[in-house]
Amino acid sequence: MYGDRGLALLAHEDQWARCAHENTVLLPGGGISLDWVAVSAPAPSRWDAERERCADPRPTPDPLCPAGITHDRWCRTWRTRPLEGCVEVTAPNDTAPAPNRPGALRRPTGIAIDGLDRLYIAESAARAVMVADLWTGRVLRRAPVQGRPVDVVARSGGMPGVFVLTTSPHRVVQLEGDRRACDLVRPLRRPCAHPDLKPARIAVLAGDVVVLWRGGYEAVVADVTGRELLDEPAATDLEGTDDGLLVVALAPGDAMRRFRMRKGSLVEEEPLAADEYDGGAVTIDPRGRVVYTTTGEPRTTQGPRAKHARTGAVTTFRLDSGRYRTRWGRIFVDACLPTGTVLRIRTLTSDEDEVEGAMPAAAPARGIPPVRDPDDTPPLPPKDAMAAVVAQPVVPRGDAGALGAVDPLVSGREWATYESGVVAPPGRYLWLRLELTGTERTSPRVRALRVERPGHALLSALPRMFSSVDEQADFLHGFLTPAEGLLHDLDTAAAERRLLVDPLTTPDEFLPWLATFAGIILDRRWPEDARRALLAEVYTLFAGRGTAAMLERMLRLYLGRDARVVERWRLRGLGGGFLGLTPDGLDSPTVAGTTRKAGMLGHFTIGGELPGAGSYERLAHRFTVLIPGCLTQEQREVVDDLIRTHKPTHTLGEICEIGNGMPLGRARIGLTAYISPPPGRSTSVVGRTRLGGGTVGTPTLASRLNETRLGRVRVG
Numbered sequence: 001m002y003g004d005r006g007l008a009l010l011a012h013e014d015q016w017a018r019c020a021h022e023n024t025v026l027l028p029g030g031g032i033s034l035d036w037v038a039v040s041a042p043a044p045s046r047w048d049a050e051r052e053r054c055a056d057p058r059p060t061p062d063p064l065c066p067a068g069i070t071h072d073r074w075c076r077t078w079r080t081r082p083l084e085g086c087v088e089v090t091a092p093n094d095t096a097p098a099p100n101r102p103g104a105l106r107r108p109t110g111i112a113i114d115g116l117d118r119l120y121i122a123e124s125a126a127r128a129v130m131v132a133d134l135w136t137g138r139v140l141r142r143a144p145v146q147g148r149p150v151d152v153v154a155r156s157g158g159m160p161g162v163f164v165l166t167t168s169p170h171r172v173v174q175l176e177g178d179r180r181a182c183d184l185v186r187p188l189r190r191p192c193a194h195p196d197l198k199p200a201r202i203a204v205l206a207g208d209v210v211v212l213w214r215g216g217y218e219a220v221v222a223d224v225t226g227r228e229l230l231d232e233p234a235a236t237d238l239e240g241t242d243d244g245l246l247v248v249a250l251a252p253g254d255a256m257r258r259f260r261m262r263k264g265s266l267v268e269e270e271p272l273a274a275d276e277y278d279g280g281a282v283t284i285d286p287r288g289r290v291v292y293t294t295t296g297e298p299r300t301t302q303g304p305r306a307k308h309a310r311t312g313a314v315t316t317f318r319l320d321s322g323r324y325r326t327r328w329g330r331i332f333v334d335a336c337l338p339t340g341t342v343l344r345i346r347t348l349t350s351d352e353d354e355v356e357g358a359m360p361a362a363a364p365a366r367g368i369p370p371v372r373d374p375d376d377t378p379p380l381p382p383k384d385a386m387a388a389v390v391a392q393p394v395v396p397r398g399d400a401g402a403l404g405a406v407d408p409l410v411s412g413r414e415w416a417t418y419e420s421g422v423v424a425p426p427g428r429y430l431w432l433r434l435e436l437t438g439t440e441r442t443s444p445r446v447r448a449l450r451v452e453r454p455g456h457a458l459l460s461a462l463p464r465m466f467s468s469v470d471e472q473a474d475f476l477h478g479f480l481t482p483a484e485g486l487l488h489d490l491d492t493a494a495a496e497r498r499l500l501v502d503p504l505t506t507p508d509e510f511l512p513w514l515a516t517f518a519g520i521i522l523d524r525r526w527p528e529d530a531r532r533a534l535l536a537e538v539y540t541l542f543a544g545r546g547t548a549a550m551l552e553r554m555l556r557l558y559l560g561r562d563a564r565v566v567e568r569w570r571l572r573g574l575g576g577g578f579l580g581l582t583p584d585g586l587d588s589p590t591v592a593g594t595t596r597k598a599g600m601l602g603h604f605t606i607g608g609e610l611p612g613a614g615s616y617e618r619l620a621h622r623f624t625v626l627i628p629g630c631l632t633q634e635q636r637e638v639v640d641d642l643i644r645t646h647k648p649t650h651t652l653g654e655i656c657e658i659g660n661g662m663p664l665g666r667a668r669i670g671l672t673a674y675i676s677p678p679p680g681r682s683t684s685v686v687g688r689t690r691l692g693g694g695t696v697g698t699p700t701l702a703s704r705l706n707e708t709r710l711g712r713v714r715v716g
Contacts, residue, residue: 329452349427
């Protein structure tokens, strides 16, 4: 619901899968697009092949001993040369080719870098994995492996260590640096019905290990349990990501296939062009680009290589408003319409509960998710009735979707909100048919669709004569819809602006903007709740800026606990209470009295200062902030900034962390003195020891320490 009307929403992939599709596919996460087919690159001419061979005389990669490629956090490319026994390193700004020099490695194939920046190289001929540290440039060890290692891959999530794929026997082992030996993860099972395949490549897809099995004219991608995920005879390498993206490299000249792991199955996306791919290896760099090997330097893919269908359509299932004779309102579509693409919408309404001659169901060409309870899908529209409806184009809403009646469900510059209207008589049920028109290279994409139910109610504000005839009422309702929609969007935006200026309801990203109204800059080190509470009280707080109460409240908002500001000038002179005298000792001093007879409270001063020369310089314009508990380094920095920013300019302040408590006899009272019993006496607990009982004070005072108010007896 928004305002005075509701919305019929079509956005989830389960909803799109229940619609009738014609030459359309489902997008990851929901949405539709035109169907496509992969297009192979044109075969290079004999002249181009000869020129390429002369430009780089390196031998052609051996398919039985494939190369490896990976990237480090500095975006440097590490590539193995199995036939030359070396590893090449290419920085992002390097333009000169690496020297063609033989190395000491024995058939290096797979290569990977783990989360601790350690390099792992699988030496197939040596039956070992070499481990090196990229920070120090030193070789840590050469770990022997049972079997022949053919590929390595880093563990997901930046964790230390790699998975090593071996043959003879077929296993997946885990290796971590120089501290742990190889540990068996689980036995590697061969895919069913493929007895002649051997493991060739390994990847980590969404946290799970997947293996590419090859042999003869077959190639299969399966998990470690042998469950087959993809059958692609031309597959040469694969690479996966933590978010479920799988890139499968095919033979040279073919596009690279992309898949997205969704609910345990692979959903194919548009393939990527990979010119000059040599059939070696493929990887994904830290920027998310697909990089592959060539006979020369590594290259990145050149964008999608697919041929789209020119036209397609999606017919929705029946949308129910809940009331008969409902006049539907505007249609909002979140879509991406590149140049040369068109989107049109047909609308059909009805009040009949039963549908005769319904359109047959048709699944999308790609990306079909498992539909739960397909028999519960509402019926599709009558086929003949929908064909007689005239299609209406959509128009962009501009920036009205940002604060208007409908918030966009997607973000990004390529996505926009488009608008159309329901050109149909009143009816409880509504069907929509989206007709997509594109080119071979581009296709319109639709992410979400929303319909107002009911539409505006301006007809009820007009005389009945204007709506007494259905045809006239339908025309007038459609004629007033654009103007009413603009007014409705303005009213809704005004209501939402009220929420934006409320610190308790505005989104987090609007808090800095809201703080500019008060002329302050929010500290990102503050928790979000503390920043919202500060903005809610900012005008009241800044009215008392420079006072102790304002500073205490600011510290309370940030720390979540009370802090006290103690001004030192309040501690000069002696209080009326005392600690430390014995019954047969000196007399107690009086306020403003001398110390020649009684001394300073027996043997020491409790937080006070004796009047005299220099006391003004030591006490005036100075204060201490007492904070219960302990502060972290970041909290101390924030508190320092608060004190320095909001204290009077001529004053000096300091922080005193009280910690977890102050037991008498051991703790320091933050400003000037220590509290400790005389030698030979036990420690007293404040609130439980009676003054004058021989432990604290003299017998002439029959009061309790906890009954003496702070401010009269100033401790610390």
